[in-house]
Amino acid sequence: MKGKIVLHLDMNSYFASVEQQANPFLRGKPVAICAYLSPRGAIIASSTEAKAKGIKVGVGVQEAKRLAPDVVFVENEPAKYRCVTARIFKIMSEYSDCLEPYSIDEAFLELTGWAKNIKEAEKIGLELKERIKNEVGEWLKCSIGISYTKFLAKFAGDIAPKNGMVSITSENLESYLNRELTDAWGIGRAMSVRLRLLGIQTLLELKQVDPIFIKRQLGSYGYYLWANVNGQEITKLENGIKIPKSIGHSYCLAKRTTEKDYLRTVLAKLCEKSGRRLRNLELEAKNATLYLQYMSGAHLTKTIAAGESFFTTHEFLAPLYDFLTDAQLLGPVRMMAMTLTKLSPVSDQLGLFSNRNKIKNLSRAMDLVNNRYGEYTVTSGLLFNSEKIARDRVGFRKTVSFEQ
Amino acid sequence: MHAQLNEPIEVLVKFYKSQVVPSFFKWRKKTYRVEKVNLVHHEKEGENQIYYFSVSDNANFFRLAFSTRDLSWKMKELYNEG
DSSP: OTTOOEEEEEETTHHHHHHHHHOGGGTTSOEEEESSOSTTOBEEEEOHHHHHTTOOTTOBHHHHHHHOTTOEEEEOOHHHHHHHHHHHHHHHHTTOSOEEEEETTEEEEEOBTTBSSHHHHHHHHHHHHHHIIIIIOTTOOEEEEEESSHHHHHHHHHHSOTTOEEEOOTTTHHHHOSSBGGGSTTOOHHHHHHHHHTTOOBHHHHHHSOHHHHHHHHHHHHHHHHHHHTTOOOSOOOOSOOOOSEEEEEEEEEEEEOOHHHHHHHHHHHHHHHHHHHHHTTEEEEEEEEEEEETTSOEEEEEEEEEEEEOSHHHHHHHHHHHHHHOOOOSOEEEEEEEEEEEEEOOOOOOSSOOOHHHHHHHHHHHHHHHHHOTTSSOOGGGTTOTTSSOOOOOSSBOSOOOO | OEEEEEEEOEEEEEEETTEEEEEEEEETTEEEEOOEEEEEEEEEETTEEEEEEEEEOSSEEEEEEEETTTTEEEEEEEEEOO
C-alpha cells in the first residue's frame, strides 16, 4: 500500500534498565540479570555498562565476575517487566488502533492513516520516547525504526543507535543496506552462508539480485527475503495478542540428575503451568511433547497425540509421566521442556463414546480456586514441595501475552 | 548491603493525580522520608493484588509492598552502598 507507515519500538537493555529504574543505586553500574542467582547460572540480560565489559547474554555467572568484579547480579522478576511492558504498550496504543506486541520489549505500531508522512511519524516517535521517560521511568530508553513496511521498520529499529531513531524511505533505503546480511531480521548464520555461496555478500547485493534467480536457488524464503529488502510488504501487522501456535515451559534443572522422582515432579510442574495457560486461553491441544536434554548435549524427545484433545493437565501429564517412568536415561538430565501444539479453541462437543465435559468442568473449577486463592492451592499431589522448581520466568522470545 | 525482608511497616501516603504515593514510612522504630518513587508494579497472588513501590531516599533503596487483601504494608527489600 502506498503511503504506508510502520513504527517499530525496541526497549534498550530492557530487563537491566527496569532494574536500574527501580533501584537508582544500580545506575551506571554493570548489572547482570540471571534466571537464578546460583554460581552455575547464566546471564539472561545485562545493562549497557555490563555489555561494555563483555557481559553478554549467555555468559556464566563465574565468567561475568571475572570480566567485571564489580558486577551486580539481580534475579529476574517477570511480574515487574510485564507490568512495565503493559504500561509502555498502553502509551503506544494511544497513537494507533493497530499495535502488534512482538516480544516483552518490542512492538510494532501501524501509523498508516494516523501520521500523514514520515516526518509526522518521527514526531510521534519522539513523543513516545518522551512519554515513556516521563510516565514510566526516566532510565528507560528505546530505539525506534520507522519505514513503509514492517520488515524495514524492524530493520531501521535494529540498526538505530541506542536511544536513537532511524527512518527508512524508498529514497534512502539503499544507503542503509550496505551491511552484513545477518543485520536483517530473518537472516541467520546458516542463511547468510547460503546467500554468500550465491555470491551475495551484503543486503544491498540481495536487493539487486534477480528475484527469479533467488527463488530458484532458495525457494520461496529466498524470494521473501528479496522482497523484504526491496520494500515490498509481505507480512502485515496483526493487531493485539494472537493465539499462540504452541504453549510450553522449560526448566534448567537445579540438580543434574537421573533421579526419576525429581524428574517426574519437574514434569508435573511444567505440565501444570502449560495446562493453566492452555485453559486460560480457552484452547485445546492435539499434541504434547516432552524434551529431555542430557549433560552430554544428547536429547530424548517424546510426542504423544491426544485421542480427542488435551484440556486438563492430567490428560497429557499421565502418558508423559508413564513414558518418563519407563524411559532408559542415558545420563544426568540438565534441562526439561514440555510443549503443547496443534492448538484450537476449546470445544465442549459431547463425545459419541465418552463424555469429558465432567472432567473438564472439574479442571475449570480447580482453576477458579487457584485464580482466587493463588497458584497451586488445589493441585496434584505430585507437586508437593515443588515451589522452587520452574518458577515464573520470562524471556525475550516472541511474546503472545503480557499483563494488562 | 542488600537484604530481602518481610517486615510490617507503617506508611504515610498521599493520593496525588489518581496515584498513591508513599511519603514517609516507619521501619524498625525509625522514620524514613521517601525522596523518590522510582517504579510501581503489581503482582497477583490469587485474588490478592500486591503493589510494589520501589522507592529511595538519598542513601537507600527500599521496596515497599502493599497488599490489597488486608491493606497491609511490608518492607520487602533494602539496598544501600554501605
